[in-house]
Amino acid sequence: MRAAILRALAAGRVNARTVIDDALVGFESAIAHEFGSGVRTALLFMERDRIARELRAFVEGRLAFRLSGLRRNEILALGRRAAPFDALVRNRRGARYGIALRRLPGDARRLELLRRLRVVAITARTPLDGVLVYDFGDATVRLLRQAGTEGVYGDLRAS
Helix, strand or coil: CHHHHHHHHHHCCCCHHHHHHHHHHHHHHHHHHHHCCCCCHHHHHHHHHHHHHHHHHHHCCHHHHHHHCCCHHHEEEEHHHHCCCCEEEECCCCCEEEEEEECCCCCCHHHHHHHHHHHHHHHCCCCCCEEEEEECCCCEEEEEECCCCCCCCHHHHHC
16 A cells, blocks of 8 residues: 555646555465465455445545645655655755654554654764654544744644
8 A cells, every 4th residue: 555655646647546556466466476365355346445444544644645746846756765754855945854654553653653653763874854654543643742843823722
């Protein structure tokens, strides 16, 4: 799913049909390569439905809308060049963010994963202003800000 989103973002076409079709073709070829015809049909269709549902929720969300609105020079890196993130982007004000597309675990491992992403953002060669973590499981976006990057209106929102 992550690879399909990144390919669509690189091509400038983040829409439901393109992303879902690309992800399902990749999924089916991986299953055929790995297991051949030894997969139960019901499980295969369940997984296909889950992939389509989660990708549709992503594409219809605010993060996909904002990512698709970025200009070419605002996308700093994608895929392996952005590792350990899926993408590195710059917003209109020049702030740099890491984008992480993950299915977060539902237990204490979630906090450990979020902590590791924040540590990587702080210790990166080029410091990031924050990390946006999209959770495919519940279709939410979490913003992990770095200390000192609250913005001009941070105090007003808190009061």
